[in-house]
Amino acid sequence: MSAATRPFDVDAIRADFPILQRMLDPETPMIYLDGGATSQRPQQVIDAEVAYLTHDHAAVKRGAHRMAGAATDAYEDSRERLAAFLGAPSAQEIVFTKNATEALNLVARSLGDGDTSTPERLRVREGDEILVTEMEHHANLVPWQELARRTGARLRWIPMAEDFTLDLTDLDSLLTERTKVLAFTHQSNVLGTVNPVGRLVEAARAVGALTVLDAAQSAPHMPFDLAALGVDFAALSGHKMLGPTGIGALWGRYELLEAMPPFLTGGSMIETVTMEASTFAEPPARFEAGTPPISQAVGLAAACDYLDALGMEQIAAHEQALTLRAIDGLSGIDGVRIIGPAASPQRTGAVAFGVAGRHPHDVGQVLDSYGIEVRVGHHCAWPLHRRFGLHGTTRASFSVHTTDAEVDALVDGVARTVEFFGALS
């Protein structure tokens, strides 16, 4: 993290995002409120990838030629940049992956793949327990279900309370000496709820469990400091933080990564190879098999530059104000129910809602006709929706470039949607 170096001027920010000029049809400008699914990219990120590809591209970490050196420098500099953005003690603790989903799978797969040489703490086996929460995105649920299936470990979960936060009443009985892993999301991708990381980490530490944080939704939207969070692993996606698709990262404490077996195997991740067997490189190389996404890493570093220049404090404050405005406006519409905690600092810019008697697919369709692009469905968090008896919700999510006028257009659009269906029935 570093101090902001440019003023938070939404008009100037919008000028950086060429796609925001797009018209959906000759009369309809695009209002992009789906950054929670994937963010748009500023010209600075696009330019960084183009500059790398037009000047420095080659395969990394192989070859003696100068271009290989230039590409390797660009890739490794990007690792340093992301480490600094996250407050990681060392860039060697950053593993580049395809996305947050792959980062979480890496941990879940590796923890089930150890042998007698692996420290007990990093081996999940029959009789062990894995604890998750009921609000997880499928990316931080299904890999743990599969780890439990492969190993015979038991999957347990922290339930949700009626107020859309985690119900920690029974935390002491859910988190036991048998718990090897506590995996949870920093911020719900549906509800906007921010979880009490400090309390959960403290409780997990008390029983010797590892903590895995899904930071895909939080890292782009709030000041993020790994040292202060205290977790053991964190996962994020480049494409949700103004960066490219095809790149994400796992951060893990070095002493843990160093003792973990590999996930994907092949080139680049080995130390020695014979026909019979192989030994593996030190982290992070051990977990980066094959040619990595190089230009995407460069783009992600540029996204870190972009976010830091604006300042994560200012970004959080901007999105918080938009969230309050949206909740306030939407709550005033008859038949609209906010699915998420009431407006509070412990809530960020994902606002999910339901329209009485209307399926979210239909709501999203009508909003799209007004140019308002929102997500509909279960947002890869099916159990969460089931918990509240919902088949889906409509979700607006806000970004650095979102304006008050766009939030007002959303509120107006939802009111018109309610009228539209009201008139038809």
Add this chain to the structure above:
Amino acid sequence: MSTHLSALYTELVIEHDKRPLHAGLREPFEAEVHHVNPTCGDEITLRLHLSEDGAERIEDVSYDAVGCAMSRASASIMADLLIGHGVEEVEPVRTHFEQAIGSRGRIEGDEELIGDGVALMGAAKFPARVKCVLMPWKAYQAALVETRALRG
């Protein structure tokens, strides 16, 4: 209201969504299938009952559909098109419907064949909605395969 939107939410679609025909799960039936659209969570449970005489007359299609207006209307329209007809007799209806809905609007939909099904054709221009409309039809097909397998 945009013209696209009125093409999608036609009066017939809204009517079938509000007052779906043949809705509810009934006995007797040979096969029951459960289909889900994993992107939005829409679900349909569908039961199929064919005549016992070898003629494969569709005696009943009963269903419980949870989903958007398009998928619910599609289930209602489909059940009404199928019930009372032979499986082979409705095969051209099913084929034409699937072709038209998958054509991105190039095939209009023949009202002679698919009746109220033409009201669903607005979805053809919205690729994300084609799946909604097709879900009940896929469920029927699966139930038919299962019923035939049961009867050997």
